[in-house]
Amino acid sequence: MSTYGLVPLPVVVPLLGAALTLILTNRPRVQRSVSVLCLGVTLAVAVVLLVEAYRHGPVVVRVGGWPPPVGIVLVADQLAALMLVVSSAVTLCVLLYSIGQGRGETSESAPVSIYHPTYLVLTAGVTNAFLAGDLFNLFVGFEILLAASFVLITLGGTEVRIRTGSTYVLVSMLSSMIFLAALGLVYAATGTLNLAQLAGRLDALPDGVRLGLQLMLLLAFGIKAAVFPLSAWLPDSYPTAPAPVTAVFAGLLTKVGVYAIIRTETLLFPGGQVSDLLMVVAGLTMVVGILGAVAQSDMKRLFSFTLVSHIGYMIFGVALSSVAGLSGSIFYVVHHITVQTTLFLVAGLVEERAGSTDLRRLGGLARVAPLLAVLFFVPAMNLAGIPPFSGFLGKLGLLQAGLAAGGALPAVLVGAGTLTSLLTLYAASRVWNIAFWRSPRLATTHPTVKLPGLMVGATTALVLLGLALTLAAGPLFRVTADAATDLRQRSPYVRAVLPVEAR
Template identity: 60%
Template sequence: MNLWTVQTLVPLPVLVPLFAAGLALALHRHERAQRFISVAALSVAVAAAAGLVVAAHDGPVVNDLGGWAAPVGVNLVADPLAALMLLISSIMLLCVLLYSMAQGIADGDGRTVPAARGAEELRRTLQAQDADADESGRRDVLPVAIFHPTFLILAAGVADAFLAGDLFNLYVGFEILLAASYVLLTLGGTSERIRAGSVYVVVALLSSIVFLLAVGLVYAATGTVNMAQLAERLPDIDPGVRLGIQTMLLLAFGIKAAIFPLSAWLPDSYPTAPAPVTAVFAGLLTKVGVYAILRTQTMLFPHDEKLEAVLLVLALATMLVGILGAVAQDDVKRLLSFTLVSHIGYMIFGVALATEASTAAAIFYVVHHITVQTALFLVVGLIERRAGTTSLERLGGLATMAPGLAVLFFVPAMNLAGIPPLSGFLGKVGLLEAGVVDGSVLAWILVVGSVVTSLLTLYAVIRAWNKAFWQPCPDERSLPARAPIPLGMIGPTAALVAVGVSLTVLAGPLWKYAERAAVMVMDGSTYVEAVFPDGAPRGTGESNEVQDETEGSTP
């Protein structure tokens, strides 16, 4: 591929889903057309991301939107880290979309209706929708008609966040995510979802306000929000101001990534959503926050020992509090939500150590966790559909009733727990090795905490496995009505489980790519040179102009 072709690929994962979202909304009465448009758009995004992974191996690929070069214009930058995150997220989004479509087709009338509480709630939902028919017998526009446009907008927001070359565009990406995720979280309009959605949106808006204030402070202090230019200018500003900016950004991203103690909102918000939505939220949205922390900490604030120590403490607390919460749960969805919080701690552990080895391990672990966590939530959706519940006290005998479902749960569950030789084990070993090499007291404490967390994760998932699949089946009369599992839902779930296994098979090349991404993101000079081939403009605001005028008047 020539340079022009590669640069053309960069905006496609953002622009194609956005254009497709508008087209799908216009065709809200044509479900088949919506399905075709959505699948085609996300397939293009996957292909573009795969091309960027190959193209970015030798260095970042930059696209100046509208032909306006940075720092005047907005640029999208696909370095190895952004390209890898974009590829795995696009694959995950496509699998979840196919899962949701199959579920909607199976539930009747070809409608994409993500169920959340079994067949009985589905029956009531469809009856309520049928009751909305107008006098001519034609249904009014249903809330589910916006599922495809909203899902595509979510995909565009994720891509924009990964590719953003400046802090304000990153903020825009997060706001797109917030708007789309709130609609998806409350889809169906039940009181439980509205309550959870309200908590979610208040917390998300709070983090957005902090982020926006930080962006304003950055511009006031440096005269720019372009990340390549900030990498050159931030070291020259007052250390106290720089620390304040760094703290505000960490606070904003920490809420989005669900780092303790900013994670209390997550276990109550995610389990109420429809199964496909929960899978997307759990697998991807928190990782966008982790990505933002990784990007800013390594590129804008490298080697800040004070806040790195704070991050190590928060990583340990996130691991332990999350996994202890998981152990105490009697519902599979809530159990997985707490393990999600817990394993964010592993990623922050790698970021906080701030070495190339730890950063590579963190990148590898993020890719692993997106795949495995999404697969597990999709499997739980299948369990809920088959048994009518996700309560461990009411589940049982699924190994006999649905042996294939047992395998689909067991493989990603063991991967999450870090059983060798799966990718979860490899990622954790990489992080532990980086901690041992660091050798500090905090690093050693994190090594011990990581091992304890891994063992407790194994205990939690094995306990869920035994209760759901091997304990005697409870009284059939106490269970809700059961629905069959469509093959169209099993296929995407199995595909995502297979992707998780392939991370083990392809661990060598993937780890080398993660190391390449870590080297570039830790160095920063390659990124800056790609954005500013002629050198980044230095100086801050008026002081730079005054300096230029002074130099020009010197005889």
């Protein structure tokens, strides 16, 4: 099979796997094997696509043979392929974690027959969003992953999950309606939704119309990415779901929104017309999010607020509109997907071991579960940006890009980013001191509790992946710099998708 034939597979394989696992509802062992095989194949294909995109440029498939902009186009450029690789690795590890957990939370959890098909559909939605070559297919990707997430976030049907899941559903539907309205306006103004064709046609619109369309898309994607002040829904929704669900939501779903912002701001709306607005939003997201984190007494809620806070770093890189800023933003997305997912898996292990993630009930975990302490400490320091971890390298790249941009507002954002990093270190240290270091509490003194090996193994794999990002930071920064250069130029993407006569 040619490389071009591989492009649809990250979407098709999980969807076929979802159908097959649904058929295998009475054979859970085979069902689990099929799920793991599907995500393993997806990861392997993503790696091949990344190598091909890095060496030869974007890989484009015209679904059904229809020429763009009439037909659906799937595009695997360096940015999309890199997102595919990291998302596939994370979803595979989380799936293994959930298999090790069994039914997750005994009687509260839904049957495995529901979980596996839904999880694979979620994966297909994420990969479709990354590969989408037109705005409507991007909308379809969002809707696929959101439909699956509605099931996963209410898994088990408990009262608290239904209540918080309802908020998540309403917010998601609101963002989808805004996105759909924006699609109608974009099509009315330009006659197309193909991203490559829009790159030329939007430039010809009056400035006011173009700005209105840009702000509507930013509003829709900002809700999905959980940027301030559109982030209040997240800390209440994510912590109530089962640990593997919370982990994959935290690692991926908001990053799909960030990816959409990066793609549209560089390809459709270059020139930084709303850069100042994005910088203000980025700064507020950083500071307000981390202030919320330091006030929490529950690990899951604390990590939910750090999730919101660190979205600000990614938006800062987009707002700079420079190659260095975009490169730093892409690098930080890759880092944050890995590390934030790991921390939520660790929180699940703490809950499995101690019966709670409430810091007021925890203590002495470093003594009774030393491996668990290590699994928390490494990604926590990575998130805080302690040298030489990838979190430090990503933040350093973004802050250097901010200083190089000059001006008062980027300098303020550099200060906000530094403050956020210090407060993240404070929040992580507080969790360490209370949950792991102080004298054991009642909730953590049960020596008979043994953590499932597959859960520990999957979490360890993600910790090692986070460390690998540090060791491979040089090559990874070369990939992100190349991706950022292509995003800024726009022409590699447009030339790969459209023939000259269709532009």
